[in-house]
Structure formats: structure tokens, C-alpha cells
Amino acid sequence: MLLKALEISKLDESCISNPKPEIANWTEVCRRLTSNLKSRISDLRCRIRPISKFLVVISLFSTQVFAQAPDAQFQMRCSECHKAGNAINAPLPDTLRQMTWQSILAALETGKMKGVGDTLTAKERESIARYIGSDTSAAIMPSAKCSASPSTVASNDWNGWSDAGNTRFQPARLAGLTSQTTPKLKLKWAFGFPGVTTASGTPTIVGGKIFIGAADGAVYSLDANTGCVYWTYAAAAGVRVSPVIGNGYAYFGDLRGNVYAVNADTGALIWRTRADDHPLAVITGSPKLESGRLYVPVSGRDESIAATNAAYECCTFRGSIVALDARTGKRVWQAYTVDETPKPRPARIKPARKHGDPRVLRYGRVQQSTCKAKPSTRERA
Ligand code: HEC
Numbered sequence: 001m002l003l004k005a006l007e008i009s010k011l012d013e014s015c016i017s018n019p020k021p022e023i024a025n026w027t028e029v030c031r032r033l034t035s036n037l038k039s040r041i042s043d044l045r046c047r048i049r050p051i052s053k054f055l056v057v058i059s060l061f062s063t064q065v066f067a068q069a070p071d072a073q074f075q076m077r078c079s080e081c082h083k084a085g086n087a088i089n090a091p092l093p094d095t096l097r098q099m100t101w102q103s104i105l106a107a108l109e110t111g112k113m114k115g116v117g118d119t120l121t122a123k124e125r126e127s128i129a130r131y132i133g134s135d136t137s138a139a140i141m142p143s144a145k146c147s148a149s150p151s152t153v154a155s156n157d158w159n160g161w162s163d164a165g166n167t168r169f170q171p172a173r174l175a176g177l178t179s180q181t182t183p184k185l186k187l188k189w190a191f192g193f194p195g196v197t198t199a200s201g202t203p204t205i206v207g208g209k210i211f212i213g214a215a216d217g218a219v220y221s222l223d224a225n226t227g228c229v230y231w232t233y234a235a236a237a238g239v240r241v242s243p244v245i246g247n248g249y250a251y252f253g254d255l256r257g258n259v260y261a262v263n264a265d266t267g268a269l270i271w272r273t274r275a276d277d278h279p280l281a282v283i284t285g286s287p288k289l290e291s292g293r294l295y296v297p298v299s300g301r302d303e304s305i306a307a308t309n310a311a312y313e314c315c316t317f318r319g320s321i322v323a324l325d326a327r328t329g330k331r332v333w334q335a336y337t338v339d340e341t342p343k344p345r346p347a348r349i350k351p352a353r354k355h356g357d358p359r360v361l362r363y364g365r366v367q368q369s370t371c372k373a374k375p376s377t378r379e380r381a
Contacts, residue, residue, distance in 0.1 A: 070131035073124060077116065078132075093132065100195035101133030102216035106238035110255050110282060110301070111198060111215060118308040122279075134195060146228035150208030159206045160244030161286035189227035193218070201286070202242040204250075206264070211250050213239025219252060219260075221267060231267030235260060241286040244294075247326060251294050253283025259296050259322075261329060271329035275322045280305065293332060294324045316342040 074093075081090040096104060108117030108125045117125050162168045172178045193199050198215040205211075209230060210222040217235035222228065237256040244251050249261040249270055257278070261270040275283060276298040285297035300317030319337035324330065 070127040073120075073128050074132055077120065078128070096132045097134060098195065099133050099197070100216040100218075101129040101135065102218075102234075102237070103196040103198070103214070104133040105129035106196075106198075106215040106217070106255060110238060114304070115308055118305045118312075140194060140229055140232060144229050146223050146226070146230050150223050150225065156206065159204050159246075160288070161202065161242045164290075188225075191220075191222060191227045193220075200240045201252075204243045204245060206245045209264075211243040211245060211252075211264075213241065213243065213252055213254075215240075217254055219243065219250070219262070219267075221250070221264070230265075233260070233262050233267045233269070240284050244287050244289045246289045249326070251287050251289060251326070253285075253287060253296055255282045255284070257281030257283060257298060259283065259287065259294070259324060259329065261294075261326070273324060273329040273331070275324070275331075276300075276320055276334070278302075278317045280317055289326060292326050294326045296322045296324060298322060318342065 079093075081088060082093060082096065083090075084092060105125060107113040108120070108129060120128070156170060156174050157163065158170075193214045196215045196218075199212060200215075201213050203210045203212040205224055208224050210224050211219070212222070213219040213235070215238045217237050217239055219233045219235060219239050221230040221232075223230065235252070235254040236258055237254040239252050239254050241252050245264050248264055250264045250267075251259070251261050253259045253275065257274050257276050258272055259275050260272050262268060263270060275281065275296045278300055280301040281298050282301060283296060284299055287297075288295045298320045300319065302315045302317035305312045306314035318341075320334050321337075322334045323332040325332055
């Protein structure tokens with residue numbers, strides 16, 4: 001009677017009619033998921049009494065395949081590690097709640113949780129991140145804001161990632177440092193990036209101000225002397241590059257392939273453009289400004305997703321350098337590192353042979369699919 005309500009035979013249909021845009025061969029994935037589920041259910045018939053337990057377990061499994069609610073998703077995909085007493089140093093939900101949702105998304109897309117994130121759709125990643133993370137809006141305390149502009153400071157020959165020769169060398173005259181004074185450096189101030197655990201771009205220093213981005217997409221202009229905040233700009237995704245400053249603008253790219261120019265004094269957006277149309281394009285290389293053009297290296301997450309998600313249809317990303325007009329953000333040219341336009345090819349490599357029961361990988365323990373022994377003699381691993 002209870003099973004009838006669930007209508008197991010309709011599981012395939014229900015799965016197939018709710019496709020996930022990121023998974024190309026969804027029908028095939030549904031078949032695998034539902035046949036797995038059905039064998040689990042028939043196994044449970046043998047194992048679990050009373051019937052009430054049976055219902056609870058079935059409803060859990062059906063959620064496992066079709067659930068959309070972010071709290072249930074978090075329970076299923078994250079809680080097994082992020083729970084009290086875990087021995088692997090996974091932060092507890094209370095700690096995650098203090099992180100901004102953008103930095104949680106960044107962890108799932110390109111950070112420490114990428115392996116887990118690659119098995120979710122873009123929608124699922126975002127809804128879980130929004131569910132467990134906080135909003136950035138209140139992140140900067142008013143007392144941290146600068147009350148005056150920096151006193152004028154000598155400007156550097158170059159800024160951003162590097163000089164034209166890629167030496168990354170600032171002469172002592174401009175750096176204010178020599179090999180003798182370097183060992184005597186003392187901490188003057190420290191700045192804690194609100195809501196994130198990671199910031200990876202080299203800071204850019206121009207005219208007494210520091211420009212730096214963080215994993216949640218916040219870009220900061222700080223006072224080099226005191227660490228107070230002139231402005232913050234919220235990019236759509238994590239900013240890992242060293243911003244480059246010129247023409248009164250600060251230029252940077254984010255982990256969704258967007259490039260930005262903001263007013264270097266106020267942080268107001270001047271233009272924003274996508275460097276590459278591929279949905280998995282990311283910008284991790286710092287842009288270079290030269291003679292009115294901004295040169296942006298674009299990389300992608302195609303192969304890395306394919307490595308952890310067998311259903312992902314690889315490889316359509318080509319890699320490129322894009323030249324943008326520095327004033328307007330308009331694309332002047334794009335040169336691909338893979339010349340050929342991608343086209344579908346027959347799969348030549350069969351999936352590698354697997355050892356052991358595939359359900360061990362998915363559920364962490366083996367379940368028998370037929371009832372060969374009495375329930376009491378079964379082991380629950
Ligand atoms: C297999 C275990 C495991 C699973 C599953 C897992 N995590 Fe984690 N997670 C960890 C561990 C371990 C760390 C700490 C890693 C470190 O600091 O090096 C971590 C760290 C994080 C961080 C902090 C990242 C940072 O930059 O410091 C976030 C955010 C996070 N996890 C979110 C999630 C979410 C959301 C899910 C579910 C979609 C999830 N995790 C699933 C084990 C896991």
C-alpha cells in the first residue's frame with residue numbers, strides 16, 4: 001500500500017522529466033540513479049521492519065534523487081562531514097553560517113570543496129551556499145571606513161601582477177625597502193577579510209592605496225598606511241587576480257569569466273564584460289594594461305569537472321587571451337589556445353573498469369540486492 005503511493009515504476013519518468021541543465025546525458029544518469037534506488041528499495045523490503053521505518057527510509061532515498069530544498073541538500077551532501085565531532089577538521093555549520101554565501105559558493109566552485117561542488121548543478125551549489133552562508137551587506141563596520149584620503153605618495157613604475165618584462169622588481173627608491181631593511185619589518189596593521197577564509201591575489205599598491213580581491217568577490221581599496229577601507233566592490237564571483245590600475249580605473253576579472261573596470265577612487269562600476277562566453281570560463285590570471293588595451297587570460301573548469309563528474313560532456317572550452325578596449329570594455333580580439341571549434345566526437349574510450357560494488361562509492365557501504373540471508377544475520381556496516 002505504501003509502496004503503491006510511491007509508485008516506484010514512475011521513478012524513471014519523474015527523474016527524466018526534471019533534467020539538470022549541466023548534465024548532458026541526463027536520461028542515462030536517471031536510469032542509473034533509479035535502478036540503484038530500486039535495488040535499494042527491494043533490498044530494504046527484506047531488511048527493515050516495522051513498516052513505519054520503511055516509509056521514512058524510502059522518503060529519504062527519494063529525496064536523495066530529486067530533492068531541491070537547500071536544507072535537505074545540505075543534510076545529504078555536506079552534513080556527513082560538517083557535523084559535530086568530525087575528525088577531519090570540517091568547519092561546523094555555525095562557522096559556515098559566518099561565511100558569506102559567495103565565499104561558500106567559491107569554495108564549491110573553485111576552492112577547497114570543488115570535488116563536492118562538481119557533483120552538483122550550478123543551481124544546487126548556489127542554493128546550498130545561500131542557505132548556509134550569510135549576506136555580505138553588513139560585513140564592513142562603519143568604523144573601518146577611511147575618514148580622509150591618503151597623503152600623496154610616490155607612484156610606482158608599474159602596478160598589478162608585474163612589469164612589462166615580467167621581472168616583478170620594484171627598485172628600492174619606489175618600494176621604500178632594501179635588503180638591509182627587509183629583516184627589520186614589523187607588523188603595522190592587519191586586515192581580516194570579512195566572511196572568507198581565502199584571498200589569493202597579490203595586493204596592488206598605487207598612490208598610498210591597496211587594491212585586493214577576496215574569495216567571495218569583494219574587492220577592497222584600503223589605505224596602505226592604516227588599513228582603513230576606502231571602498232568595496234562586490235563582483236559576481238571570487239576575485240583571485242591582482243587588480244591593475246590605470247586611466248583612473250581599477251581593472252580585475254572574476255571566477256565566472258567577468259572583467260570589470262571600476263573607478264579607482266570610488267569603486268563605482270564603469271563597465272563589466274564577459275571575456276569568454278563559455279559557462280565555465282574563469283579568470284585567474286591578472287589582466288595586463290598596455291596602450292589603451294586590457295589583455296585578459298581566460299581559463300576554464302571544463303576538464304576538472306569532467307575528472308569528478310563522469311556524466312559531464314567534456315571538452316568544449318578552448319582557452320584564450322582577450323584584448324579589451326580599456327575605456328569601454330569592448331572586445332577587440334580573442335585568440336584561442338585551442339584553434340579548432342569543438343564538435344561532438346564518438347566516445348572512443350570506454351569507461352574504465354570499476355572494482356567492488358559501485359554503491360559503496362555512492363553510499364559508503366554495500367547493500368545486497370536480493371534476500372539471501374535472514375535480516376538478523378546481516379551486518380550493518
Ligand atoms: C567528505 C567530507 C566533506 C563533504 C561531503 C563536504 N565538506 Fe566542506 N569541508 C570538508 C573539510 C575537511 C573542510 C576543511 C578543509 C580545509 O580547511 O582544508 C571543508 C571546508 C569547507 C568550507 C570552508 C572552505 C574554505 O575556503 O575555508 C566550506 C565553505 C565547505 N566546506 C562547504 C561545504 C558544503 C556546502 C558542502 C556540501 C555541498 C560540503 N562542504 C561537503 C569536508 C567536507
